[in-house]
Amino acid sequence: MSQVMIATDKLSKSFSSGGVQQHVLKNLDLEILSGDFTVIMGSSGAGKSTLMYALSGMDKPTLGSITYFDQEIAKLSNDKLAVFRRLNCGFVFQQMFLLDNMSILDNILAAGLLVSNDRKAITARAKELLAQVGLTELIWSKFPTQLSGGEAQRAAIVRALINQPKVVFADEPTGALNSASGKAVLDVLTDLNSRGQSIIMVTHDLKSARRGNRILYMRDGVIHGICNLGKYVSGDRERHGKLQAFLTEMGW
Amino acid sequence: MRKLAMLSFANIRKTKGHTVSLLLMFLIAGLLLNAGSLVFVNFGSFFEKVTKELKTTDVYYIMPSHLYNGEVDKYIRNNKNVSNMQKEEVIWAQASIPYNDDTREISFILNDADKERDFSKWKFVGEHLPPDSMSIYVPYLLNIDGGYKLNDKVKMKFDDAALTFTIKGFTEDAFFSSLDTINLGTYLPHETYEKVVQKLGDKYSATLIFADLDKVNNEVETGIRELVQPDQKATLSMVEDTRTLSSSDIELLRTSRTFMSSMASVMAMAFAFIIAIVCLIVVRFRIGNSIEEDMSKIGSLRAIGYTSRQIILSIVMQYMLIALVGSIAGISLSYLTTPILSDIFAHQSGLMWVQGFDGAISSIILSAILFVVIIVSFISSGRIRKLNPIVALRGGITTHNFRKNYLPLHKSIGSLPVVLGFKSMLQSRKHSFMIGVILAAVSFASTFGAVMFYNTVIDTQAFAKTPGIELSNAVAILNSDAEQPKLVDNIKNMKNVRKVQYIDESKVKIENYDVTAYVMEDFSTKETNTVFKGRYPLHSNEVVLAGILADKMDKKIGDRVMIKVGAKQAEYMITGLSQGANMGGMNASIRWDGILKVNPDFKQQSLQIYLNKNSKADEFVNKLESDYGDSIVTSVDMDKIMDDGMGMYISIVSKLGMGMMVITIVVVILVLYFVIISSVIRKKRELGIQKAIGFTTFQLMNQLSLGFLPPIIIGVLFGSAVGITLTNPLMSVAMRAMGIMKAQFVIATSWISLFGVALVVVSYCTSMLITYRIRKISAYALVSE
Amino acid sequence: MSIKKVTFLAVAILFMGIGVILFIFRSLNEAGIDVVAVNDITQSLAEHWGSQEQSELPSRQYGLEYTVLDSRGDLVGATRRGLSEDIDSAIHNRDTIVDITRNGTVLGKVIIFNNTSELWEKYRNNLLVFFGVMIMFITLFCLIYAVYIDRSIFRPFRKLQAFARHVAEGKLDMPLEMEEGNGFGAFAESFDLMREELAKARENERMANQSKKELVASLSHDIKTPVASIKAVSEVMILNSVIEDDINQLEVINSKADQINTLITNLFNATLEELQELNVTVTEESSTVLGDLIQNVDYYNRAVVSSIPECIVLVDLLRLLQVVDNVISNSYKYAGTSISVSASIKGQYLEIEFKDYGHGVSPEEIPLLLNKFYRAKNAVGKSGTGLGLYIAKYLMNKMSGDINCRNMDGGFVVILRLHIA
Known part of the structure; x- marks a missing residue:
């Protein structure tokens, strides 16, 4: 029923430093389905962020191809990739990366207006989304530095959603947050996923990983194991046990 | 101290690109300031030095020998005002010689080179060769402007004879070395001189008197004139005449020979000053920025125990070093430019200006630049003192920063990059203001340059009018005996003639000043309006004085002056002041019926002929000569005279104007380089984020460049507007000494706006070019940091 | 607004005000008579004396009002009615009286009307208007400022309340x-x-209280649990436990301990192992380098390399170069045709095919080709040791790959298999 959204073929990413080649991703053949909440886990240095940014068109792979529905993106130019990103991808970063010189609303509109010229519609959508993630009107005109981490991250999520992306990429979205605001952010993401939004999230936090329904475990640049779980249901012990067993097996 | 030097050097090494462009700025500032002041201070005094070296006397008088009788001799010798005198026998004749690709009619004074002189000596300039038969030494002007070289043959065509000489050297003497000073002096070896005397006979022999005066005025000249020319016929300055007395004094000489250089140096100085200020603004900005960028580094220096004094000193030292190196390079370079400037000026002055190293001027300029840089860097690094090390370590962010969210996106209109560009412009107001100010200053300077260029290259009318000469195409001096009205009618009906009218000159005495009066029947038909205040005379009892003359007499409009010719005199009312340095400013304008009151015998003779556009004056003059040669004393091709005379001015000023415009563009590019690079560095994070959420490099380039555009446009608009309104007044001030009270250069608004648009476009392109480095900022680098 | 800005604004307004006042009052000192204009009038009158109608009095552009009298004192003309029409009234009005002379004879007189009182009146009116406007401006300004102050200071204060x-x-x-x-x-x-x-502080307080309670609870539980040797206890627990999960986890602990043991054993063994003559150091390399590698040993440019799929393979590039060199030089030696090289991914292997169009090898010889010292029949008269392909096979195996040969329609094919990382 759910379609293959992203397919990679022998996806590899190498960095060379001082003449020594280092392969961070090795021959990844991977399929990610739309509607999934895919979680990429692994120890640090395993290449999970590299994988995510390659999948999202933020970074170009060294080898191999990435097919996004029918579009091959691995060989696009930087500018084409930028256009691709603005149309298809939303990003949530650990450090939020909001533009400090603009108000929250403007931050969101700066992304939204890239795609649509209908200022009114975009503004309306932005306001609706902001309300949806629990940011009150008072906050809209504030600057990012005036917000708490959780508020800023929720604003960043709204920015990621403004262009109705096919997939939202989240890189350790709770990494810089305390547990309460982290939970709020995760709740927002889970809620989005339950409405059909595809999400790919990198994390090494168990609490975050629990929210996903497909866990990819990476080690040394390859997918070491895949665990398919059901959709997240709060307090499902069995599901939790399965995930834990998987991670134990993976040597987490 | 060594630690501080190390810090400074490390800083310089770290910011190579900035250092290089700062060096360039200082180089330009040093070069312009030094070259400008060298010309300004030294060119005039160089002339002074030459005159002193050659023991040049205050005045000279020259007249055909047959006029110089015992009476004249006695008059001069016994005159109380004459402190010493020297008499020379010379040959004085009009001759035409090839001049570049042209021929020119010049009054030559042929001297015996082997006759020793006590005063008003001459000297060789550059190399010279031993004489052989028919050798000649000619003024340096013929080399630099006339295109002659050593051993070239020069053929002088006199009225009834022609002589060919070989040039064996070039000379300098104070009085006879420039075309602007009527007579050119050449020097023949004794043998050749004798030959020439034999060949030409007595016809051209003349007596040349050099004299020192106690009080330099033209009283003696008037005295001589009365003796040799008792009938006081009208003389025409336009036609140089070797048949009667000619005279000049050293003051007049100085103004005419250093006219161009002083004008140019005033312009160059003003320009240099503006550019230097711009450079310093940029330096100030750069220092402020580097402190901001290095905030955390400064914090760590403070944390490890450097005092703020030490850090400030290291910053001051850093910029002082750059300023020192840059301005020394610029000043040294400027000495290379002096021969070029000298060559340019020599076309007009005939003076070979050799500028040695001038320690005083250069060290003053160097220390001035250093002083300002030190002060500026001290002031702008002063805030380090207030900086808390912990705050600095954190990157200078102290508390919540309440800024206004300009142009909220949900309300603004326009494309996204434009709005974002404007947003960032409004947020960095200091930046924008600085760019605006710099662009205003620079475009003001360039407008000045553009006006000069336009008026000297594109439309020279106004420039030609500036000295105050009537711009007719030809002049015919009618024979006073001829039947004038009929002749005038005939000439008027000739082909291509648009208009004819008399403009005569008459020597009159106004309140004891000898003045040349321009006489016209009706001044309303004059084509060149030189009256800058008041109006031309409408009645017989009215007169217009040259501004310089009025200043000298301390008269103003509405005052009355007494005008005398011979014994007759009458009172006239001043109705206006005119500009123009003709006759050294000793000129006036009177109506024909006005001059008749004091000189009933006055005859109108000098007919100005105006031709239709695009008709050739030389052809017309030839036809005139052939048709009416008998009734015409002489005719002059004014177009040619104007072209010859204007040529050198035009070449000098146009070069200056071009130079200004080029330097403007260079400075603008440099300034933009500074500002944009630093703002790209500062906004690295924001640009990375924007890239991540899908902005293309081109959009970001546009966003940044557009943000700079409004202050650039405002600056250019403002600068151009000031340039448009102030160029003429400024030029009037600069050229006041030259008798130009009200410069009326054509301010070609279309040209200036074109240049303004060009400036904006260049700025935009430059910023697009510079911001192209944004492509290197990768979104991935930002997130993976 | 900072005090700096306010000062700046005040100074700016002050200068502007002074500028406006100076501008308004600039015409004050133009009360004198323009001498040049008077001269023009008298001269023009003199020139046209007698030949002119009264209505065409000259030089009206100066704006001077005047009366012309002839030498007898009779009125010749006036620019308008109501001016002084004889000498006495002119003197009374402090008018300016100028003679009209031509060639020394006095023709008449011009009386230039002294309009100072009119000027004053006009001036006073101007002043009145100016001050009126000024006061209105000031009032307006005050009002605006009052509203501004109310909005910017008092209203926020009310809200604050x-x-x-x-x-x-x-x-x-x-x-x-x-x-x-x-x-x-x-x-x-x-x-x-x-x-x-304040709100945050309150929340924090609540949270701190809660976590304190939890800590006490869990610590009391932990302290009850005895601490023991991991291996021993786990082994004992494996024997004692019946819960499968626990056994699994304990076995993990056990096996990890074993793993360490194995690792040490391996290390020990590794040092004992003799170094092979043909040392192969396998690295992960991008398949894109293979194209260049083949070109490098293809001295006669006979190989046509089609695209190689991108992937990362386990390979020792130096040794692979040796292998490919052997394959290609064999082809030169025995076939001498062009070689087409193609690559594809087959499962875990990247297969590179070298195909030439020579006669190939007889089918029965094929399995022997890779043997030590084996030389095929067609090798008669050609130099060689029969070791090349044997070494190639050895090397490929060391790279966890393989080498194969076979005849294929009209040619001979060598297939190199490289393991994908």
Whole structure:
């Protein structure tokens, strides 16, 4: 029923430093389905962020191809990739990366207006989304530095959603947050996923990983194991046990 | 101290690109300031030095020998005002010689080179060769402007004879070395001189008197004139005449020979000053920025125990070093430019200006630049003192920063990059203001340059009018005996003639000043309006004085002056002041019926002929000569005279104007380089984020460049507007000494706006070019940091 | 607004005001008579004396009003009615009287009307209007300023009052509303920050209390648990336990311990192992380098390399070069045709086919080709040791790959298999 959204073929990413080649991703053949909440886990240095940014068109792979529905993106130019990103991808970063010189609303509109010229519609959508993630009107005109981490991250999520992306990429979205605001952010993401939004999230936090329904475990640049779980249901012990067993097996 | 030097050097090494462009700025500032002041201070005094070296006397008088009788001799010798005198026998004749690709009619004074002189000596300039038969030494002007070289043959065509000489050297003497000073002096070896005397006979022999005066005025000249020319016929300055007395004094000489250089140096100085200020603004900005960028580094220096004094000193030292190196390079370079400037000026002055190293001027300029840089860097690094090390370590962010969210996106209109560009412009107001100010200053300077260029290259009318000469195409001096009205009618009906009218000159005495009066029947038909205040005379009892003359007499409009010719005199009312340095400013304008009151015998003779556009004056003059040669004393091709005379001015000023415009563009590019690079560095994070959420490099380039555009446009608009309104007044001030009270250069608004648009476009392109480095900022680098 | 800005503004307004006043009053000192104009009038009158109608009095452009009298004192003309029409009234009005002379004879007189009183009146009116406008401006300015002050200072204060009441009542979730761009914002914002901080502090207090309770609970539980040797206890527990999960986890602990043991054993063994003559160091390399590698040993440019799929393979590039060199030089030696090289991914292997169009090898010889010292029949008369393909096979195996040969329609094919990382 759910379609293959992203397919990679022998996806590899190498960095060379001082003449020594280092392969961070090795021959990844991977399929990610739309509607999934895919979680990429692994120890640090395993290449999970590299994988995510390659999948999202933020970074170009060294080898191999990435097919996004029918579009091959691995060989696009930087500018084409930028256009691709603005149309298809939303990003949530650990450090939020909001533009400090603009108000929250403007931050969101700066992304939204890239795609649509209908200022009114975009503004309306932005306001609706902001309300949806629990940011009150008072906050809209504030600057990012005036917000708490959780508020800023929720604003960043709204920015990621403004262009109705096919997939939202989240890189350790709770990494810089305390547990309460982290939970709020995760709740927002889970809620989005339950409405059909595809999400790919990198994390090494168990609490975050629990929210996903497909866990990819990476080690040394390859997918070491895949665990398919059901959709997240709060307090499902069995599901939790399965995930834990998987991670134990993976040597987490 | 060594630690501080190390810090400074490390800083310089770290910011190579900035250092290089700062060096360039200082180089330009040093070069312009030094070259400008060298010309300004030294060119005039160089002339002074030459005159002193050659023991040049205050005045000279020259007249055909047959006029110089015992009476004249006695008059001069016994005159109380004459402190010493020297008499020379010379040959004085009009001759035409090839001049570049042209021929020119010049009054030559042929001297015996082997006759020793006590005063008003001459000297060789550059190399010279031993004489052989028919050798000649000619003024340096013929080399630099006339295109002659050593051993070239020069053929002088006199009225009834022609002589060919070989040039064996070039000379300098104070009085006879420039075309602007009527007579050119050449020097023949004794043998050749004798030959020439034999060949030409007595016809051209003349007596040349050099004299020192106690009080330099033209009283003696008037005295001589009365003796040799008792009938006081009208003389025409336009036609140089070797048949009667000619005279000049050293003051007049100085103004005419250093006219161009002083004008140019005033312009160059003003320009240099503006550019230097711009450079310093940029330096100030750069220092402020580097402190901001290095905030955390400064914090760590403070944390490890450097005092703020030490850090400030290291910053001051850093910029002082750059300023020192840059301005020394610029000043040294400027000495290379002096021969070029000298060559340019020599076309007009005939003076070979050799500028040695001038320690005083250069060290003053160097220390001035250093002083300002030190002060500026001290002031702008002063805030380090207030900086808390912990705050600095954190990157200078102290508390919540309440800024206004300009142009909220949900309300603004326009494309996204434009709005974002404007947003960032409004947020960095200091930046924008600085760019605006710099662009205003620079475009003001360039407008000045553009006006000069336009008026000297594109439309020279106004420039030609500036000295105050009537711009007719030809002049015919009618024979006073001829039947004038009929002749005038005939000439008027000739082909291509648009208009004819008399403009005569008459020597009159106004309140004891000898003045040349321009006489016209009706001044309303004059084509060149030189009256800058008041109006031309409408009645017989009215007169217009040259501004310089009025200043000298301390008269103003509405005052009355007494005008005398011979014994007759009458009172006239001043109705206006005119500009123009003709006759050294000793000129006036009177109506024909006005001059008749004091000189009933006055005859109108000098007919100005105006031709239709695009008709050739030389052809017309030839036809005139052939048709009416008998009734015409002489005719002059004014177009040619104007072209010859204007040529050198035009070449000098146009070069200056071009130079200004080029330097403007260079400075603008440099300034933009500074500002944009630093703002790209500062906004690295924001640009990375924007890239991540899908902005293309081109959009970001546009966003940044557009943000700079409004202050650039405002600056250019403002600068151009000031340039448009102030160029003429400024030029009037600069050229006041030259008798130009009200410069009326054509301010070609279309040209200036074109240049303004060009400036904006260049700025935009430059910023697009510079911001192209944004492509290197990768979104991935930002997130993976 | 900072005091700097206010001062700047005040100075600017002051200078502007002075400028306006100077501009308005600039015409004050033009009360004298333009001598040049008078000269023009008298001269023109003299020139046209007698030949002119009264109505065409000259030089009206100067704006001077005057009367012309002839030498007898009779009126010749006037620019308008109501001017002084004889000498006495002219003197009374302090008018200017000028003779009209031609060639020394006096033709008549011009009386230039002294309009100073009119000028004054006009001037006074101007002044009145100016001051009226000025006062209106000042009033307007004051009004605007009053409104501004009310909006920017008093209104926020009123809001603050209500806000303070809410805070006092403990309603900490009622934010202080602020207008955009209010200069007072920073001040009000700090109050709002204070509210937020208060609310946060309260929440923190609650949380701290809760976690303290939890800590006490869990510690009391942990302290009860004895601490023992991991291996021993786990082994004992494996024997004793019946819960499968626990056994699994204990076995993990056990096996990890074993793993360490194995690792040490391996290390020990590794040192014992003799170094092979043909040392192969396998690295992960991108398949894109293979194309270049083949070109490098293809001295006669006979190989046609089609695209190689991108992947990362386990390979020792130096040794692979040796292998490919052997394959290609064999082809040169025995076939001498062009070689087409193609690559594809087959499962875990990247297969590279080298195909030539020679006669190949007889089918029965094929299995022997890779043997030590084996030389095929067609090798008669050609130099060689029969070791090349044997070494190639050895090397490929060391790279966890393989080499195969076979005849294929009209040619001979060598297939190199490289293991994909």
